[in-house]
Amino acid sequence: MTNDRFHLYDTTLRDGAQKEGVSYTVDAKLEVAALLDRLGVGFIEGGWPGAVPKDTEFFRRARSELPLRHATLVAFGATRRPGGTADGDRQVRALLESEAQAVCLVAKADLRHVSDALRTTPEENLAMIEDTVRLLVGEGRRVFVDCEHFFDGYQNDPDYALRVVTRAWDAGAEVAVLCDTNGGMLPMRVHRVVSELRSRTAGRLGIHCQDDTGCAVANTLAAVDAGATHAQCTANGYGERTGNADLFTVVGNLVTKMGMDVLPQGCLAEMTPISRALAEIAGEPTDSAQPYVGSSAFAHKAGLHASAIKVRPELYNHLDPAAVGNTMRILVTELAGRASIELKGRELGLDLAGRTETVGRVVDRIKDMESRGWSFEAADASFELMLRDELGQGVPPFFRLESYRVVVEHRADGVVTSEATVRLHADGERIVATAEGSGPVNALDRALRDALKHLRPELAKVELTDYSVRILATGQGSDAVTRVLITTGDDRHEWTTVGVHDNLIEASWLALEDANRYGVLCGPQPAACAGS
Ligand SMILES: CC(=O)SCCNC(=O)CCNC(=O)[C@H](O)C(C)(C)COP(=O)(O)OP(=O)(O)OC[C@H]1O[C@@H](n2cnc3c(N)ncnc32)[C@H](O)[C@@H]1OP(=O)(O)O
Numbered sequence: 001m002t003n004d005r006f007h008l009y010d011t012t013l014r015d016g017a018q019k020e021g022v023s024y025t026v027d028a029k030l031e032v033a034a035l036l037d038r039l040g041v042g043f044i045e046g047g048w049p050g051a052v053p054k055d056t057e058f059f060r061r062a063r064s065e066l067p068l069r070h071a072t073l074v075a076f077g078a079t080r081r082p083g084g085t086a087d088g089d090r091q092v093r094a095l096l097e098s099e100a101q102a103v104c105l106v107a108k109a110d111l112r113h114v115s116d117a118l119r120t121t122p123e124e125n126l127a128m129i130e131d132t133v134r135l136l137v138g139e140g141r142r143v144f145v146d147c148e149h150f151f152d153g154y155q156n157d158p159d160y161a162l163r164v165v166t167r168a169w170d171a172g173a174e175v176a177v178l179c180d181t182n183g184g185m186l187p188m189r190v191h192r193v194v195s196e197l198r199s200r201t202a203g204r205l206g207i208h209c210q211d212d213t214g215c216a217v218a219n220t221l222a223a224v225d226a227g228a229t230h231a232q233c234t235a236n237g238y239g240e241r242t243g244n245a246d247l248f249t250v251v252g253n254l255v256t257k258m259g260m261d262v263l264p265q266g267c268l269a270e271m272t273p274i275s276r277a278l279a280e281i282a283g284e285p286t287d288s289a290q291p292y293v294g295s296s297a298f299a300h301k302a303g304l305h306a307s308a309i310k311v312r313p314e315l316y317n318h319l320d321p322a323a324v325g326n327t328m329r330i331l332v333t334e335l336a337g338r339a340s341i342e343l344k345g346r347e348l349g350l351d352l353a354g355r356t357e358t359v360g361r362v363v364d365r366i367k368d369m370e371s372r373g374w375s376f377e378a379a380d381a382s383f384e385l386m387l388r389d390e391l392g393q394g395v396p397p398f399f400r401l402e403s404y405r406v407v408v409e410h411r412a413d414g415v416v417t418s419e420a421t422v423r424l425h426a427d428g429e430r431i432v433a434t435a436e437g438s439g440p441v442n443a444l445d446r447a448l449r450d451a452l453k454h455l456r457p458e459l460a461k462v463e464l465t466d467y468s469v470r471i472l473a474t475g476q477g478s479d480a481v482t483r484v485l486i487t488t489g490d491d492r493h494e495w496t497t498v499g500v501h502d503n504l505i506e507a508s509w510l511a512l513e514d515a516n517r518y519g520v521l522c523g524p525q526p527a528a529c530a531g532s
């Protein structure tokens with residue numbers, strides 16, 4: 001059910017789709033809308049029917065395929081064209097034909113746009129707004145008016161910008177949405193302008209902020225603080241140019257900092273999984289530093305932070321991550337202290353209480369190794385193996401390497417092939433395995449697992465899923481140290497390991513060795529390992 005005291009309005013499917021690189025299929029739009037409804041937003045702007053064929057189709061399919069529990073679907077469009085009638089305007093009719101119960105109209109609120117972009121008179125622009133709103137309201141639609149360029153227009157000619165707002169209300173619009181279309185505003189100005197309007201008018205005010213100054217979220221909150229009761233946002237801040245106000249940050253702040261219950265009971269904890277699912281659908285990378293829902297939002301690296309968190313987590317968290325469906329993580333790096341190792345151990349299910357000496361040794365080892373180019377921050381599996389080794393709970397060596405060899409062949413026909421041979425000793429046997437691969441590391445990985453598969457059948461399902469290399473700047477060109485991160489997975493989970501060496505293949509081998517040791521650790525008892 002829509003919260004009528006405050007409208008939480010999502011425009012991911014319209015303004016969000018204006019982000020460079022984002023293009024939703026109709027199926028994807030239906031999925032996005034279903035997720036936003038699960039989150040509990042009050043309004044979902046589905047697109048511009050009549051202008052974009054996919055959006056027309058989305059509204060047609062939504063009638064039968066999108067059961068909504070919380071949200072009202074909104075069709076977006078423009079006021080009628082100058083010199084015509086609303087009823088005779090093909091695009092206005094398409095809004096009605098969409099059968100959406102609510103319509104959001106974009107209307108010009110800056111005289112410069114009226115004269116130069118619309119090429120019409122100030123009075124005709126007001127008539128366009130009035131006619132279109134009246135027609136839609138007369139047809140039983142709830143109508144919102146996005147007053148485009150409102151803040152710039154208000155600076156340029158406050159009386160005219162105000163006339164746009166009041167004309168929309170007088171014609172029956174439920175909300176006049178003040179838009180910072182060029183995104184050039186700062187929170188102080190937004191607050192002042194919305195406060196002025198609030199003191200001079202009584203109708204419902206909304207806010208829509210683009211993020212060109214990096215202040216879209218702050219501007220939205222400033223407007224709400226000054227009296228706006230309708231906020232337009234997009235998931236993960238997707239939108240034209242630099243984007244829009246991020247729905248998740250706005251909601252997190254409104255609920256947990258401003259005490260406003262803008263989501264139905266229990267829905268706040270859906271924010272993190274829904275943000276990530278929406279990124280996946282949009283084909284966009286997740287932003288680890290995104291407030292509230294980013295993977296780093298509650299990740300702690302500094303030893304001093306960890307030492308306080310060990311006593312009371314809230315000392316270094318602005319809220320309980322579980323409240324927004326996120327989790328706290330401890331990162332182990334050269335910035336770690338003993339508390340970091342203890343907390344990380346806890347995360348991995350290893351009790352380090354009373355193991356002061358071991359913990360101190362691990363801290364020293366990490367600091368020493370990181371000074372030589374290792375990095376355990378993203379390689380939890382290598383860290384866990386090291387910690388278990390120190391605790392005497394590691395994976396005992398199950399083979400001894402005699403040698404490996406990798407050959408890369410560039411043939412005259414341009415084909416490049418790789419072949420690796422691994423020789424090792426295990427269970428009193430000498431094992432020799434050779435494999436081809438798309439690249440040298442792939443060949444080495446296959447040869448190693450081929451050699452081990454009889455000894456360790458659990459490794460048969462394991463495969464390398466990601467590989468990244470970083471050349472660490474030493475100022476020595478190709479002699480520089482190479483750090484390799486390898487992500488490996490089986491049908492249940494994934495884990496990341498690290499290797500460092502001057503030689504790229506040896507660095508890869510070290511990471512592969514850890515990957516297989518970790519695979520054995522996890523193998524028959526999934527509870528024993530903490531890979532994600
Ligand atoms: C601030 C925002 O982000 S608003 C959302 C913007 N989103 C989009 O533009 C995406 C969808 N847009 C489209 O598919 C197309 O631009 C359409 C179908 C709307 C229009 O396409 P066309 O008819 O080819 O016109 P074109 O895009 O070149 O120009 C837009 C026209 O709308 C007019 N227009 C702009 N704003 C308004 C308005 N609020 N009310 C009425 N007309 C408007 C412009 O003056 C221009 O008129 P003109 O054709 O007489 O020059």
Ligand SMILES: CC(=O)C(=O)O
Pocket residue numbers: 015106146147148149179180181182208210
């Ligand atoms: C309506 C809109 O997207 C804007 O003014 O930015």
